[in-house]
Amino acid sequence: MGKSNEEKTGASPKFYKGLEQYEAPELVESWAEDEFPDRKSLASGVDRRDVLKMIGGAALTAALTGCRFQAPRKIVPFVQQPEGAIAGTRKHYATCAFKDGYALAVVADQVDGRPVRIDGNPLHPSTMGGLDSQTMAEILNLYDPDRLQSPRHLNSPISWIDSILKIEEALNQAGNGAGIAVLSETVNSPTLARLGAEMKKKYPGMRWFQYEPAHRDNQREGSMLATGSDQISVYNFGEADVIVSIDADPVMRGPASLNYARQIGSRRIPDANGNGMSRIYAFESHPNAFGITADHRRRIKPSQTLALVQAIASQLGFGGSAAVPQGVDAKAVETAVKDLRANMGRGVLIAGAHLPPQVHAAVMALNSAMGSVGIGKPVEYRANPNPMPTNHAKDLESLVTSMTSGQVSILLILGGNPVYKAPADLKFAEALGKVPLKVHLAMHDDETGYLCDYQLPMSHFLEAWGDGKSYFGSTVIGQPLVDPLYDTKSAIEFLAAINGNPSDARSLVRATYTMSSPNGNWKSLLAKGFYESISQVFELSSRTASEGAVNVSVLNSLAPISAQGMELLVLPDPTIHDGRHSNNMWLQETPKVITNLTWDNALLVSLATAEKLGVKAPYDKRLLGVPYYGKADMVTVSVNGASLEVPVWVNLGQADDVLVLHMGYGRTRAGDFGTKKGEKAGGGFNANLLRTAANPTWMSGVEVKKTGNEYVLANVQHHNTIDYKKEDRDREILKETTPALLAAGKPFGEEHGGGHGGGHGEGHGAEDPGFNEFGKGKDISMYPGLDFEKNPEKNYQWAMTIDLSLCTGCNACVTACQAENNIPVVGKPAVQRGREMHWIRVDRYYKGDGHHLDMDNPPIYVQPVTCMHCEQAPCEPVCPVAATVHSHEGLNQMVYNRCVGTRYCSNNCPYKVRRYNFFHFSQRADNVPVLKMLQNPDVTVRYRGVMEKCTYCVQRINHARVEAKREDREIRDGEIKTACQVACPSGAIVFGDMRKKENAVAQTREDARNYMMLEELNTRPRTSYLSRIRNPHPEMEA
């Protein structure tokens, strides 16, 4: 467009949605302005006559769909009504889910006998009420149409009784059991461990192995080095003033992340004097959710992490003379050390699970040396609560050795999919072929089941009795919400059955625990969901007095990490994990944190590395006018003799020469959604092919070579972009401050109003120059006052506040909303066209100062955006059929049956929060019977051609209103919680009636940090934000 460079940068906002916006703002503007940026691909080969034909056809079919005669419906009451079974009512049951080998206490909802939703259990430290995307999406795994539904032997049907008898017979023939091997995922259930021990009594020679890729081997071996035993680090981030992350992501990864997110959040809001806020230093190989939360984020290679910990230790005076590794910001290390010294005993380090054991040992030793370990201190070392802790990688290796040498005659695989998940160099499938009898108990007919003799269907945790140990030591009991949908058994039931114990799972689980009274105790236990008392569960009995047991001198005697060339991290995927959720369409479509990729994995690299490899960045000018955003160059990654061709995705903030690839993709037998289908439908690339038994997560000496092929990824980052026009460049969508500025009465930072970072204030007045000539716009309207202004007491006035200081960008709200509001999945091609249906999205921004963006390590910000429920909603006047109108309670109502699909409302929405159902995306819910059971009965399933958007979970509002009216009272503050609010692990979302000053949401609206997005448009949003607080060290730039 012939803009000079100066004009171009001047037009750029302070926050960039991506590299593209900095490099090619006109491209991003065209995406934002154009309704169909990819129309060329849509209209190929269509001429005027075809368009007319289609219009005619559409009009006819639209008219026909309007005429429908419903067959008379039937009412089918019970014959004998079970107690409490009332049609249409929602019941809550405490039960037990699992994350990375430990139990989570959850509460599952059931309507008319079918489970419909999973939330965290607020009484238990493992979730504290919040929940992550994966566990919430487990409800879809239950109804997965591709589940294994009945037992099979050599691909032909068999009954459970026959299979159990035959397996039992084979076991008995094994004599003392020397040839029997059991392979399970992490054994977390005390009942399963008990049954395993009983079985071992019968077959003393049998061996039990555990393997899952997201294991804690590194922490375990690190703890062995530092303390001589397997201890887990349980962090009390609420007690930590300074947190130094060594490539860790405590808010999203690991079994304790939900608790950690809540605790870290509790220290991210300073008091009135600007005190009390924690300071977070994140040294990361690749940006993750904790890096977003951090006050200082610096890049580091995984191989440098041990040296970094040792450098910190030596600067703190704990011996050694390690230097800060090359390329790591020495000033940042120095500042972190200064902070740690000033807060001795109140500072803590945490290392990422993928880092080698030495790093974990060093971190444990350093934490101990700083006096930060102990009860009431930032971290406690406790005995591993799992009943059978082991080293997974070694377990799998020794199993493969035994199998290969023919020592295993019977292999029972209880859950898991080792053929796919095992590191490729173990050649697990080959070894499996040498086992005469292979039994696979699993939920899917997957890669492992395909190679086994018996394929036995496993129950989902919502269908079976179970139990588990939480990371915090307490025992969580899992009760079923529904009888098994298919002919399935749980691992507990199966193990009991093949050992001739025909008891039902309930009595098996119950027999594991001693009860003070036979019935009362058990019932109250099930009501709360865990064995310990509510007062006990936060104060745990399993604490070991292991303070001082740490050998601090280990710090400087650890074997150094040697690395050469590029380093590769293979990590569990942030959505589909290690592949256990491959067939979960919700998670496949949930944007991955920070990269916002969906449906595929890609090799994440820094910009400099991409340039070095000669692959183009996604913003490449050549892509202007190309239909799909997200075309990526492919490279071959080779390491340890294995190689894999994958597309490259540039991820700003990643360390140079570090490659990140997520697991879980490239499946060959995973069902409709999980199986790799290539460019058109996604499915990604199998990272396990690069993993080795010796280095399952971190590898060095990696070779990368461009192949010349291209691959189209589906990325949502630039979808639903808020329109940045040149004249509106000063709009501030994100605002931030520091504790000191906040205390000084500057809740939006030093330069608030200017809209630009340091030194870019020309032409702007001191007071609110960011707003247009109409001023701040609070009370300017040519329309008569709104009803709630005239009668403020009359109606509830709903409002939501999102605290940007607490949001980590984990996307839990997206899945929570999807489950609650029956939001359909659209598939990869539709995502590429920007047609994803999520009612809440998490925008990611890179911060620059208006002239410059740090391409190596830009500060990253996230912001959840959902319908603002504007009091003066721009969508409403443009609707020709009044399908979107305002309620008296301040809700921007969307009436599906009135909507004719003009999409004017979406066009006029400045926040771009409306979603249009272009095709019948909810069709699967209609056509696949089992998926009908998944739908939330309180929310309409929308049809094609209808606009939809966030409703503030109006079904929950209505329910609470009826209940309150029935009881002749007002709705209490906090009685209504939206789905996203319940799920949010860090508690960033507040919802309620804003009329009453004492209500939480009214207080957040009075908070100095409160602001409305695009306030100058005078839309008067009900969803407001609290500005982000960053707490950088006074002597260092963020």
Next chain:
Amino acid sequence: MGQIFKPSANSIASISLLAAAGLPVVLLVTGSLITRSPANTKAFIPLDQPVPFSHKHHVKELGIDCRYCHNTVEEQANASVPATEVCMSCHSQIWTNSPMLEPVRNSYETGKPIRWTKVNAVPDFVYFDHSIHIKRGINCNTCHGAVQEMAITWKGKPFSMAWCLDCHKNPEKYMLDLNAMGGDSHGDGHGEGDHGANMLTPREQIFELYKKIAAGEKLTEVEHRIAEGHTQHMLPSDDIHKQYKLMEERGINVTQLADCWVCHR
């Protein structure tokens, strides 16, 4: 060559023009009449049921409370259709050999539920809650018609959106305080019906009326109208201010009642 158009062609032309102008109106009116007619709404049409259950017999003649069978109507969105065992609580003792009750006995013995034909249905995108309507004193018959007269149940009202909104927009037209009404009727020489009536909550008033009906007591004019399910012009217009006051007393928020998301979501 004769004239192609005879003089009569003029009248044909003018009639055609009139018809062309009038036809759309006629079509629209006919269409809307059809959609509003029982042919479409299925109102007033008794539907076949597996068991010819008579509300008339059970409610009016035997005086069984609505809540004996529809037991969640005060607490839940659904009123509940009774389980077979509820039928059998009486019919294991009486009419034990009646051929009409064969499906009931059969269901109880085999454990297979009775499949009733749904009479009163709202579409899936309408979220109706019985409990709040009962709490507000909306009589069953206001929506379901004269149930106590139905030998075979029919839909007593059209259940169209306009019909719902008529009350949701102007609830004062339908909200009754039988306490006050009962007081007026006291002078009619009917002494027993209203003892303690002033104490009745709106919810209790609903079921009090059925007791009166079952007992064969004389109903006031207003009560009679409710019982018959005649909701139109139920109230004398001069009472409207009393009605507004009543709405206020009962805390009914009229402005919000007709918001879309009250029933749709």
